[in-house]
Amino acid sequence: MLAHEPDSQASSGISHALADFKVGVDIVIFSVDTEQNRLLTLLVMRHDAPFVGQWCLPGALVQQGESLEQAADRALSEKVRVNSLYLEQLFTFGGPDRDPRESEDSFGVRYLSVSYFALVRFADAKLIADGVSGIAWYPLDQVPTLAFDHNEIVKYGDRRLRNKLEYSPIAFDVLPETFTLSDLYQLYTIVLGDNFSDYSNFRSRLLKLGFLADTGRKVSRGAGRPASLYRFDAQAFAPFKDKPLVFI
Amino acid sequence: MLAHEPDSQASSGISHALADFKVGVDIVIFSVDTEQNRLLTLLVMRHDAPFVGQWCLPGALVQQGESLEQAADRALSEKVRVNSLYLEQLFTFGGPDRDPRESEDSFGVRYLSVSYFALVRFADAKLIADGVSGIAWYPLDQVPTLAFDHNEIVKYGDRRLRNKLEYSPIAFDVLPETFTLSDLYQLYTIVLGDNFSDYSNFRSRLLKLGFLADTGRKVSRGAGRPASLYRFDAQAFAPFKDKPLVFI
DNA sequence: GCAAAAGTGTTCCGACTACACCCATGC
DNA sequence: GCATGGGTGTAGTCGGAACACTTTTGC
Numbered sequence: 233m234l235a236h237e238p239d240s241q242a243s244s245g246i247s248h249a250l251a252d253f254k255v256g257v258d259i260v261i262f263s264v265d266t267e268q269n270r271l272l273t274l275l276v277m278r279h280d281a282p283f284v285g286q287w288c289l290p291g292a293l294v295q296q297g298e299s300l301e302q303a304a305d306r307a308l309s310e311k312v313r314v315n316s317l318y319l320e321q322l323f324t325f326g327g328p329d330r331d332p333r334e335s336e337d338s339f340g341v342r343y344l345s346v347s348y349f350a351l352v353r354f355a356d357a358k359l360i361a362d363g364v365s366g367i368a369w370y371p372l373d374q375v376p377t378l379a380f381d382h383n384e385i386v387k388y389g390d391r392r393l394r395n396k397l398e399y400s401p402i403a404f405d406v407l408p409e410t411f412t413l414s415d416l417y418q419l420y421t422i423v424l425g426d427n428f429s430d431y432s433n434f435r436s437r438l439l440k441l442g443f444l445a446d447t448g449r450k451v452s453r454g455a456g457r458p459a460s461l462y463r464f465d466a467q468a469f470a471p472f473k474d475k476p477l478v479f480i
Numbered sequence: 481m482l483a484h485e486p487d488s489q490a491s492s493g494i495s496h497a498l499a500d501f502k503v504g505v506d507i508v509i510f511s512v513d514t515e516q517n518r519l520l521t522l523l524v525m526r527h528d529a530p531f532v533g534q535w536c537l538p539g540a541l542v543q544q545g546e547s548l549e550q551a552a553d554r555a556l557s558e559k560v561r562v563n564s565l566y567l568e569q570l571f572t573f574g575g576p577d578r579d580p581r582e583s584e585d586s587f588g589v590r591y592l593s594v595s596y597f598a599l600v601r602f603a604d605a606k607l608i609a610d611g612v613s614g615i616a617w618y619p620l621d622q623v624p625t626l627a628f629d630h631n632e633i634v635k636y637g638d639r640r641l642r643n644k645l646e647y648s649p650i651a652f653d654v655l656p657e658t659f660t661l662s663d664l665y666q667l668y669t670i671v672l673g674d675n676f677s678d679y680s681n682f683r684s685r686l687l688k689l690g691f692l693a694d695t696g697r698k699v700s701r702g703a704g705r706p707a708s709l710y711r712f713d714a715q716a717f718a719p720f721k722d723k724p725l726v727f728i
Numbered sequence: 729g730c731a732a733a734a735g736t737g738t739t740c741c742g743a744c745t746a747c748a749c750c751c752a753t754g755c
Numbered sequence: 756g757c758a759t760g761g762g763t764g765t766a767g768t769c770g771g772a773a774c775a776c777t778t779t780t781g782c
Contacts, residue, residue, distance in 0.1 A: 413734085456731085456732045
């Protein structure tokens with residue numbers, strides 16, 4: 233970047249002053265509650281102006297010496313304690329007037345948001361309740377109106393989630409360590425909507441690929457035949473890396 | 481973004497000061513020279529410090545009141561005059577120490593780069609030679625060492641180009657208004673490498689999809705049977721929008 | 729036994745592969 | 756005529772869709 237120096241822009245007449253920025257990161261954190269078959273996203277309650285008392289995405293402003301990813305990690309770990317984590321940059325929103333604080337101090341700084349997309353395991357994600365700020369998992373279809381342009385970011389994250397699910401093994405970052413094939417199928421159904429595939433076809437396709445290892449253990453959930461517990465075998469998956477469209 | 485106020489970070493001890501940013505946009509501009517079967521990217525010569533005399537991507541620093549996309553558009557139109565244009569955000573690079581200017585003024589501002597990905601038609605892309613700065617199309621496989629982390633951005637853009645080509649109609653933003661099926665096939669071959677598909681199969685698959693309209697005109701290029709000129713029919717393509725994997 | 733959930737197998741059909749072959753032009 | 760590139764057709768094969776069926780559990 234930065235092919236042009238600040239001075240090279242002063243050449244012509246009007247208002248070519250560079251904008252000053254603060255940079256924030258906002259994270260759409262997804263998780264799946266396999267018990268209740270719900271796709272969840274983490275929201276926090278704002279307790280400062282602007283948008284006091286409104287829900288928004290977890291986020292943080294980038295500090296000196298801190299990388300974007302570090303800031304994202306910090307924002308996340310302030311809100312929830314996790315073991316495994318998938319994190320990926322989403323999109324950068326940087327138009328003027330997206331943050332009301334800009335107008336307050338006129339020539340002041342502009343706020344730019346680099347959004348991130350995260351996946352965590354629901355079972356081992358412990359929310360950090362600090363007693364002050366509200367924090368909660370919201371089913372994706374019940375997300376209220378959020379502060380700033382955060383609804384747009386959530387929508388963007390949802391799109392990415394659907395796409396990723398189809399051609400990369402992120403499902404296993406959301407599922408517990410061991411899971412049944414029904415769990416896996418449920419997950420796909422929850423995210424991609426019903427009738428994305430027949431269960432039995434889904435089943436045989438995935439097993440044929442050979443990176444799901446049968447643990448030998450079985451689990452019985454209410455009535456019906458007990459299901460085998462599987463484990464994702466990263467070794468066996470390696471050859472599929474970079475290859476398109478493995479799932480679904 | 482910005483769930484946390486600046487003051488909320490001053491709570492604990494050490495250096496929690498927010499970083500100050502200038503934001504730049506850098507564009508990887510791709511074009512395809514169908515005459516010579518080359519995939520090209522546009523580079524400009526730096527004539528300011530740092531990295532004087534080195535090639536880099538076209539870019540600009542975001543000015544007050546300007547959106548990211550506007551800045552990208554400005555950076556592009558300073559260098560090349562085009563009719564049609566495909567523009568899409570790529571990735572945001574924002575780690576500390578990616579720009580040597582940061583260290584100069586110690587506590588000074590940090591430079592963040594939002595990279596964009598652009599496609600233009602080679603035939604009607606007129607480079608703007610201002611007599612001072614060098615500017616040139618480089619074959620992608622001959623791109624030299626660039627200033628900053630721009631080589632990384634180019635690599636990223638190349639990946640995106642390959643992916644996009646497979647499931648969206650961006651090819652028609654690069655090809656001339658009318659083109660032969662060989663032109664289209666060449667384009668895919670140039671970008672994706674040889675033997676991605678048989679020509680005759682590629683041909684019938686695309687024609688069957690029905691969004692390539694035969695103009696009735698033919699063109700003869702040297703020996704051999706003249707080829708029909710086709711046109712991309714956006715209307716007819718509409719139903720395929722949002723559907724996965726149409727091409728290849 | 730019966731319902732419920734897991735797991736297996738089979739048939740059908742469309743799509744992609746890999747060719748072989750025909751057509752129109754320049755020289 | 757013949758080389759060159761454009762365009763058409765076909766047989767073989769692979770994989771997904773749909774659905775019927777079997778197995779193992781709880782009650």
